[in-house]
Amino acid sequence: MAGVDLIVDALLGTGLDRPVSGVFAGAIAAINQSGLPVIAVDIPSGLHADTGTVMETAVKADRTLSFIGLKQGLFTGEAADYGGVIEFAGLEVPEAVYASVPISARLTRKSPWPPRKRCSHKGHYGHVLVIGGNLGYSGAARLAAQAALRTGAGLVSLATRSAHAQVLNMAQPELMCAGVETVEQLAPLLEKASVLAIGPGLAQDEWAKTMLDAALPWQMPMVMDADALNLLAQSPARKDNWVLTPHPGEAARLLAMSSAQVQQDRFAAATALQAQYGGVAVLKGAGTLIKSTGCLAVSCTGNPGMASGGMGDVLTGVIAGLIAQGLDLATAAEQGVYVHGLAADSAAKHGGERGLAAGDLLPWLRHWVNQ
Template sequence: MQNLPIKLYRAAQVRELDRIAIQERGIPGFELMSRAGDEVFQCIKKQWPDARSIGVFCGSGNNAGDGYIIAGLALAAGLNVYVHAVSDPEKLNGDALTAYRKYRAVNGTVMPFQAGQAIDADVLVDALLGTGLDRPVTGLYAEAIQTINAHSSPVIAVDIPSGLNADTGNVMGYAVKAVCTVTFIGLKQGLFTGQAAEYCGEIGYAQLGVPDDVFAGLKATATRVVKTQLPRRSRCAHKGNCGHVLIVGGELGYSGAARMAGEAALRVGSGLVSIATRAEHAGLMNLNRPELMCHGVETAVQLAALLEKADVVVVGPGLGQSDWAKALFNAAISSGKPMVIDADALNLLAASPTTKPDWILTPHPGEAARLLNCSTADIQKDRFAAALSLQAGYGGVAILKGAGTLIAFEHQLAVSNTGNPGMASGGMGDVLAGVIAGLLAQGLSLQDAAQQGVYNHGLAADLAAEKDGERGLLASDLMPYLRQLIN
């Protein structure tokens, strides 16, 4: 992925940026359209320099106008160009109609799209539907999208893959699966979460010469998380300066969860890590990681002494929902310590909701649904809204895990795009909880610990997958990469 801007916007905001550029800064709309088409064509030449033909699928709006610009540039470059019009181009309006007529003026040909027709091109261009889509794709557009997806040639999407909601990242019935997407003026927030990861491919960006001050008066709805470096440690640092994390969890049969959370906290630099767990396996948990201090704890009274010593508390990894779990959970959240609430602790919290300013919640969509008393489908329908609702309802920082993990804090949103499908295995969330706690213990704010924890956790998984592949990736495989990244 190229060096993308940090700020993300809703589709309506990008249309407003477009309006300001045209009406208040005097940039002709057709000039912006021409620049957009040129950016996509340059990307085609760079990505597929040996391509000798392109197939351009055009719809009925300005996205189609971009497509006709691209087709004209390809024709001028000597490529064989096949334009498939899903909508009658003579009914286009404004700049899109101008683009079509310019293409026709250089003897460009257009074929009305028909379902089932043969497609012959080295590269396909998706210029069917833009960012204004607000209903499911049906009819001939759906047929065109299915035709594109069934073809073996690579696909480049203009501004957004057709059929993808620019605000939520959800598929509206059908959506084009692109190898890359070139988006313009403002990054659309829907490109970075939800189902978007399956459809956008590599995301490219072009500002199209819109002046920076055009963006100044419009507040972004979200930001992308980028890596920040931790400050260099004092040469005189000792373990007491680096934070003490307490992990509360590890019901019988689930000791591994607490164990992995504890090691993750150590691997990102926590000075000390204690684990409060069932007495039956407390003496065994640290056999291959003796740096962990494991304590058999059966009552809230026994937990109190450990809570007193801790700087940060993680509650939930392998905790279960027994009476033992409930007692420890209640004692922990009453301690007044900064906390990370994960796994079964989230389910216990959903049963007895409360609000705190100094904790980080780490639900996946199913846990988020229980916290908000709705369905998982409701959560995924608009992940941005769900993350904000979690934070508003429970305070602190709310992390909504998934492809394009969201971090919500005080009416602000951030999205992290590190990570891969290999992380769909047990223990990954436990490692994340430990990473975040380890960063908190070293003095990072809740917001920074959450953002950098999510980012580095996903990046560690990416590095591990790059070496040995996604399938079979284990949570514990992330440990050496976490240490590298945090340094």
């Protein structure tokens, strides 16, 4: 490509629905090997516009200019490595045209939160009960509880194994950590809570099953994560008062399919999760998806540094903390995912993505919930 300074990719359009092969595959390979800057028109050639799936091969663009409407496939799954900077050009299409077209998905954004009344007290901001931290996994439950605290919950309790309670109380004195081994010991904690967060460090042994079985009949809002989801997959149920937060592997177990099938069409998977289990489904990953009874929402915050243990536990606490403060399930899930990603982006900006730990998000959570 002698004498070429810039490549404009307009090889394949938004209607691509089969694997790229032949001359088009060769052209895409040449573009990717050129080392030249690439601007894609509407969507990088080879990406499925609706799902973001790479159809065998795809152009890796530096920028994508999406006309008239943003293509939902640009914002989740594999597309994160192909679209580059996404820009929108409306081409002066009248607002009346947009108003007549149903929206398939929308990007999340932070909503303004009202300031706290000067006369408020901790009872106004809910009581989160985190259930988890089986033997050897106390850190996961602690992260979830700390995240609920930093997000603004008035009170946060943690029901964990007795062996962990004293150490956790010493490590974070603002948390009320109780050693719980039986349903009878858990019951008083459930009675005091306004929101449950179940699953971080829960495991799948008899203690875990006992705790989950005791919690599920309660009608208060709950956020389900990690092994709570794996146990749910073994005995499926449907409830309208929960937020489920699976990663692709957990979603695959909940839907009785493979992780690859989930990732192949993340929009369909999130929709299926909500349809089957009720409540709100949060399908984590690059471009986390949030599905309630309304339109799908797609997160535009977060970075690859979040690919480390404990990030999901923090998200569980964030969502639970927002519900405790009065947000409905869908809003808490959307805002929680957005703020969780913002905190990770801020932490990465100040130290880099590599080596980012879940606990690094905690001070930034407090920052962003106050903006």
